[in-house]
Amino acid sequence: MKARSKKTTRKAGSASAATKSVLSDASLHLMNTYKRSDMIFTHGRGCYVFDQNGKKYLDFLGGIAVNALGYSHPDLVKTIRREAGRAVHVSNLFHNPFQGPLAAKLAKWSGMDRVFFTNSGSEAVEGAMKLARIAAKKKPGGAAKTRFLALEHSFHGRTLGALSITHPLKYREPFEPLVPGVDFVRLNDVADLEAKFTDEVCAIVIEPIQGEGGIYPISNEFWKRARELATQRGAALIADEIQCGLGRTGKAFAYQRLEGLPDIVIVAKPLAGGLPLGAFLAREEFAASFAPGLHGSTFGGGPLTCATGLTFLDTIERKKLLANIRARGAELKAGLKKMAAKFDFIREVRGEGLMIGVDLDVDGAPYVAEALKQGLLINCTHDHILRFLPPYILTARQVQEGLSKIESVLARTERPAKSAAVPSASAAAETLAAAR
Ligand SMILES: Cc1ncc(COP(=O)(O)O)c(C=O)c1O
Numbered sequence: 331m332k333a334r335s336k337k338t339t340r341k342a343g344s345a346s347a348a349t350k351s352v353l354s355d356a357s358l359h360l361m362n363t364y365k366r367s368d369m370i371f372t373h374g375r376g377c378y379v380f381d382q383n384g385k386k387y388l389d390f391l392g393g394i395a396v397n398a399l400g401y402s403h404p405d406l407v408k409t410i411r412r413e414a415g416r417a418v419h420v421s422n423l424f425h426n427p428f429q430g431p432l433a434a435k436l437a438k439w440s441g442m443d444r445v446f447f448t449n450s451g452s453e454a455v456e457g458a459m460k461l462a463r464i465a466a467k468k469k470p471g472g473a474a475k476t477r478f479l480a481l482e483h484s485f486h487g488r489t490l491g492a493l494s495i496t497h498p499l500k501y502r503e504p505f506e507p508l509v510p511g512v513d514f515v516r517l518n519d520v521a522d523l524e525a526k527f528t529d530e531v532c533a534i535v536i537e538p539i540q541g542e543g544g545i546y547p548i549s550n551e552f553w554k555r556a557r558e559l560a561t562q563r564g565a566a567l568i569a570d571e572i573q574c575g576l577g578r579t580g581k582a583f584a585y586q587r588l589e590g591l592p593d594i595v596i597v598a599k600p601l602a603g604g605l606p607l608g609a610f611l612a613r614e615e616f617a618a619s620f621a622p623g624l625h626g627s628t629f630g631g632g633p634l635t636c637a638t639g640l641t642f643l644d645t646i647e648r649k650k651l652l653a654n655i656r657a658r659g660a661e662l663k664a665g666l667k668k669m670a671a672k673f674d675f676i677r678e679v680r681g682e683g684l685m686i687g688v689d690l691d692v693d694g695a696p697y698v699a700e701a702l703k704q705g706l707l708i709n710c711t712h713d714h715i716l717r718f719l720p721p722y723i724l725t726a727r728q729v730q731e732g733l734s735k736i737e738s739v740l741a742r743t744e745r746p747a748k749s750a751a752v753p754s755a756s757a758a759a760e761t762l763a764a765a766r
Contacts, residue, residue: 349382367702374401377721377728379707390720390732391707395541395573395685398600399645400721406603409641412633420633422626428636433609435643440595442611446620447631451572451598452487454608455624458594459491459509459533461612462566465619466532469564477511479526479534483543483712484514486535488571494700495535497543518549533566533594534559538584541573544715545680545687550588557590560594566593566616572608573685576600577646577722580656580683587682603642607635651722658724659683665733666718673740684724688716693746700743706735 352370370382377400379389392398402627420426438650446461448454459478477555480486480495483598487493493502494509502508511530516522516538527534534556560567569575569592572586576597585592593616598608608630616711658766663679666688670676678689694710701708711717720732 357616371704376400376403377724383636385705386706387702387707388728388732388735389707390718391709392600392719392721393604394599394709395578395719396604398577398722399603399642400723403603403642403645403723405645406638409638410605410634413637416633418632418634419629421628422631426631426633426636428633428640429631432636432643435640436597436609436611439643440611440747441591442558442595443614444617445609445611446625446627447636448489448598448608448610448627449629451596451608452489452492453627453630454556454596454598454610455486455492455495456489456746458535458568458596458610458612459495460492460621460625461594461610461616462533462568463727464624465616468619471529472564474530474534475564476528477513477528477532478509479513479515479531481536481540481543481548482514482516483540483546484535484537484570485540485542486537517543517546518552520552520555523552523555523559527556527563527565529563531563531565533568535568535570537570537572537574539574539579539682539685540586541685541717542711544689544712545685545717547584547680547682548588549610553585553588554590557592560593568592568594568596570596572596572598573719574682576643577652577655578683578685578719579681580652580654580659584682601642602635602638605635605638607631607639631748646722649723654724655683655722658720658726658729659686661717661726661729662686662720662732665729666736669733669737669740674697675745676740681718684718684720684722686718687711688718688736690714690716692748696743696746697739700739701735704735704739706732706739 351372353368371378371379372382376387379387429447436445437443446457448457463476466472469475478495480497482497484495485496486496491509493505494512497514498504513526515526532629535697536548536556538548557567562679569585571583576721581587583595593613595611601607601609663686666686670679675689675690675692677691682688692714694714697716698708698710
């Protein structure tokens with residue numbers, strides 16, 4: 331008995347020394363770009379993830395919309411193991427067995443024709459911008475068609491091109507000058523869209539449901555008008571589906587609840603179940619503007635990531651996960667709406683499928699911290715919108731487990747001061763009314 335307790339003490343001691351060493355390496359040698367707590371996640375299973383002390387968390391953040399099949403999903407593990415032992419990389423100078431089939435499957439899901447694979451969302455946004463530029467140049471008056479439109483509160487990534495069409499000043503300003511010729515249109519404001527959609531525009535980039543911006547859906551009226559204007563002006567309508575696409579909202583793509591197909595679609599996050607893989611997809615009329623040498627990527631579309639992407643999409647189809655996303659999403663939203671009636675600092679619950687935001691009129695950070703303490707992973711965008719992006723494999727029981735944790739978090743957290751960042755209730759109501 332004595333010997334066993336000694337062993338346990340020694341193990342715990344060395345575990346904490348290992349933790350200290352990991353955190354010290356991170357603090358001395360990682361660039362200072364993220365505020366992180368001192369916990370280290372070591373492994374996960376299904377919708378749960380575990381930290382270095384073995385504490386279990388229900389994951390309602392899913393690696394920010396990446397771990398759509400949860401952790402260590404057996405189908406993904408099988409594919410990754412198999413391909414890791416065959417060929418992880420062969421270069422884009424040659425075909426691999428999975429890139430073509432994954433492109434075909436994405437084309438079928440999206441209504442697009444051709445695909446280019448990348449390593450990240452931002453890289454896919456860059457490629458989509460280049461494709462829109464070169465396609466516009468081939469149209470009458472094309473030499474002048476170089477401007478981009480994006481929406482207020484948009485987020486499209488951190489590389490210079492993607493950053494140029496990302497709206498919040500805090501991300502853009504420190505790195506200016508960026509790509510010139512970008513205008514931001516007010517969300518769902520058709521008059522503003524019409525005023526800014528000039529002949530010089532080569533593309534408008536829209537998240538059909540804004541993610542980082544606070545889970546704001548695009549209205550059908552706005553989308554339809556953007557579609558019409560893009561066609562009239564010879565510009566591309568680009569859907570950034572990096573966060574809201576590939577099943578997240580209960581449809582294959584979030585634009586599928588709107589009237590009219592985009593010309594270019596951008597995906598990434600969950601595509602290879604957590605391995606880095608993104609893509610931009612285009613209708614033939616646009617894709618035809620690329621020729622060998624105009625665009626490329628060393629890692630994009632390798633055999634390991636594409637095989638895993640195929641398994642990811644097959645699993646969604648085989649396990650009928652779109653129906654599960656709709657059913658679990660409806661339960662989660664209904665439960666959160668009930669809480670909104672109880673806690674007066676909840677202004678709004680909005681979203682589709684398993685992409686849900688709870689808009690608070692107070693700072694959200696203390697609620698995220700309390701959730702962590704209670705074993706629930708969530709995050710907060712725009713300082714006051716709690717964001718839920720759980721895995722597609724979520725069960726009804728896990729929805730209830732999550733709801734009871736959220737209720738306890740909302741009840742136990744000392745109410746913070748009113749958030750300065752909250753827009754006026756009337757502005758928010760206008761945005762929501764327009765979105766319906
Ligand atoms: C809508 C949207 N576009 C682009 C990006 C950038 O993707 P990545 O971080 O993979 O470069 C993100 C990331 O959060 C996103 O949510």
